[in-house]
Amino acid sequence: MRYFFRVEYDGTRFHGWQNQPNGVSVQQLIEEALTVALRAPCPIVGAGRTDAGVHARAQGAHFDAPPDAADIDTERLTVSLNALLPPDIAVYGMVPVRSDFHARYSAASRRYIYYFSDRKSPLRYKRVWMLYYPVDWERVALEVKHIVGRHDFTAFCSSGADSDDKECDVSFAALSRDEFGVRTFTIEADRFIYKMVRSLVGTLVDIGRGRLDTAMDTIIASRDRGMVGETAPACGLVLEWVGYPPVERV
Numbered sequence: 001m002r003y004f005f006r007v008e009y010d011g012t013r014f015h016g017w018q019n020q021p022n023g024v025s026v027q028q029l030i031e032e033a034l035t036v037a038l039r040a041p042c043p044i045v046g047a048g049r050t051d052a053g054v055h056a057r058a059q060g061a062h063f064d065a066p067p068d069a070a071d072i073d074t075e076r077l078t079v080s081l082n083a084l085l086p087p088d089i090a091v092y093g094m095v096p097v098r099s100d101f102h103a104r105y106s107a108a109s110r111r112y113i114y115y116f117s118d119r120k121s122p123l124r125y126k127r128v129w130m131l132y133y134p135v136d137w138e139r140v141a142l143e144v145k146h147i148v149g150r151h152d153f154t155a156f157c158s159s160g161a162d163s164d165d166k167e168c169d170v171s172f173a174a175l176s177r178d179e180f181g182v183r184t185f186t187i188e189a190d191r192f193i194y195k196m197v198r199s200l201v202g203t204l205v206d207i208g209r210g211r212l213d214t215a216m217d218t219i220i221a222s223r224d225r226g227m228v229g230e231t232a233p234a235c236g237l238v239l240e241w242v243g244y245p246p247v248e249r250v
Contacts, residue, residue: 002101003074005094006242007059011050012126012235013088017059018049026050026089030061033084037077040066047103047242048110051195053234055127060242062103072096109171109243111188112197115236116205118181128182129201129236135208137183140175143207146217147173147187147200154223156199158231166193166223186240198237203229 007026015023019031027044034042047060065072074094081091115128124130147170154166172188185201203219206212206229219227 001065001072002062002097002099003065003072003094004060004062004097004101004103005078005091007046007061008057008090008092009055009059010088011053011055014052016050016052016054017046017056023052026056026059029085029089030081030091033081034063036084037080038066038069038072040069042066045103047107048192048239050237050239051198051234053126054237054239056239058241059239060103060107060244062097062101103242106244107242108245109188109190109241110192110239111172111186111241111243112192113238113240114185114187114197114201114232115238116183116185118183121180121182124182126235129233131205133209135205136210137175137177137208140204140208143204143216144173144175144185146215146220151220152223153193153196153200153220155219155225155228156196156203157193157225158195158199163193168192168196195231198232198234199228201232201236205232206230 007030009026011026014026017026019025019027027046031042031044034044042063044061044063050056078091078094117124117128117130120130121128150167150169152167157166168189168191170187170189172186174186175183177183185204187197203212203216207216212229214227
């Protein structure tokens with residue numbers, strides 16, 4: 001039987017979602033907890049990998065129960081896993097699904113939110129990118145509009161991508177600001193390529209602070225990695241949601 005669930009985690013101390021040979025990952029700790037709870041090795045599959053230091057509110061994942069496992073009480077297993085997992089990882093929303101459901105390939109959309117702060121904020125330390133220089137946010141908002149649509153984002157892909165296809169369909173991209181001075185960049189697309197969001201964010205900020213004179217649409221069309229700005233820090237990025245067609249429970 002296959003089971004789908006969501007994961008929330010603070011990625012500060014992890015080497016990303018995916019299992020790594022040189023550091024602790026979120027996937028590793030969930031697999032270890034499942035192995036203890038189900039008394040058999042139990043690999044999991046995530047909707048996508050997040051980089052070291054990146055957080056998630058609703059990562060999607062699935063696992064196949066061991067062949068000799070009894071019927072799983074998902075509520076009881078969720079409680080057990082959360083007791084076994086460290087405080088910075090939690091699982092929720094576990095349901096049985098059809099065997100052809102796949103946490104990565106069945107996903108229809110992914111939404112990320114990047115957080116900035118206009119001032120030093122100790123309570124948001126390692127949760128936002130603290131900017132200590134002036135940024136023309138009106139200019140940034142204008143540039144954000146060029147991101148929406150289907151584009152080849154080769155210019156914003158770091159080396160190490162696991163696909164030659166760099167085309168993504170961005171359905172939404174916008175800036176906002178709350179009463180505490182925290183700004184957010186929200187972006188939703190069918191897929192993202194390696195470090196694309198952090199590269200987009202860093203480029204937008206460099207345009208807004210005057211370090212780059214080239215408009216975003218020109219940079220996108222160039223497909224030239226050399227034209228983009230710095231890569232934004234991982235600490236401000238959250239995988240906010242992974243969207244699926246209605247998950248068919250069994």
